[in-house]
Amino acid sequence: MGSSLTDFIEDNRAAIFEQWVDEMKDVQSDRADKVIADNVYNNISAEFIELILSNTFQMNASFVAKLEDVIDRIVRLGWPLTYLISGINKLERIIFDKYVAQDNETSYLKKDLFYEFDEWLTPVSHEIIEIYSRSLESTIGLQKMALQELSAPLIPVFDKITVMPLIGTIDTERAKQIMENLLQGVVKHRSEVVLIDITGVPVVDTMVAHHIIQASEAVRLVGTKCLLVGIRPEIAQTIVNLGINLNQLVTKNSLKKGIETALEMTNRQIIEVEELQ
Missing domain, CATH: 3.30.750.24 (STAS domain)
Structure with a gap:
């Protein structure tokens, strides 16, 4: 990602997150577990978005490990994959709109900006889908084993x-x-x-x-x-x-x-x- 866009995200991180939280209220009903405490939801959401915003360069092992940890907790809370993908899409649109709205960036080609976003967030989305699928499969396997043990206890x-x-x-x-x-x-x-x-x-x-x-x-x-x-x-x-x-x-x-x-x-x-x- 270009240094200009990276600096913009770093300088406006709080505003980006605040707007993201506000807009994600419209899709909170998609969460499987609606009785989860608001503070837990806010904390995990903040951790998830902060992690995405911090990865403005090529993904590395440290980023993937942290992403796996967050998504494992999200899976255990029952949040659907569509909720995470919606969050990434909204994050992309929020940053894009804020960035092109700058007076000093009127000459920036939107096509080039689209390429930068694609290079940044598409691999992240693919990684999220892969990690979520693995974590869900593992969780279902453990639940099945637990149910089998409970289904015929001696x-x-x-x-x-x-x-x-x-x-x-x-x-x-x-x-x-x-x-x-x-x-x-x-x-x-x-x-x-x-x-x-x-x-x-x-x-x-x-x-x-x-x-x-x-x-x-x-x-x-x-x-x-x-x-x-x-x-x-x-x-x-x-x-x-x-x-x-x-x-x-x-x-x-x-x-x-x-x-x-x-x-x-x-x-x-x-x-x-x-x-x-």
Whole structure:
């Protein structure tokens, strides 16, 4: 970028940013997370624009590293890529209008100025798109892993007794995750009894029942007994109407009764103790 335009940006940086913030209010509704605090939005916006304005020469590794850091935070806050690109476009127009409005620059060819802006901001825009895409892909991957872990957690409740509470619908992919977590978990916790709690599963059809039976058979092969708990009346009626055979599974209508049974299966029981007077 020419030294004249660079000096102009440096001398008018505060005014440029102030106008940019004012004009970006029209597109703030595009932000995915509208409940974010204003001070957080203003701070990150200021950091983003200051970084762009500081890069008036060829991009270097330091600039790219700082840009990656800012965009990573922007992605985690849920701001769309279109918001950033709109910000760059508005920044370009603001600087262009202010620059050509100078009395001492009337002879400056607009065509040459367009070339300078293109040479400066086009590579920056491309870098933003690439970094945003990488960061978004990484974030989605981490979220998917977290959701998979939460979708079929195995919780030790007593020595040798673990519970897997299931909530929501069960598809083939989730059934596979349930199977993996069960097998790994019962070995890790040395479980003798595992309870699969379907209280939060809205529908139990033939496919869901088949997956549960498969899971119980798998843990039985590694020496663990499986109980199916949380069978509500409507679920029981559905199972009967579909002709699903759960005879090979011990079933209970609540987690409480399931834990009592699991304790008995491990030679323990719950005893009420009278309070001392």
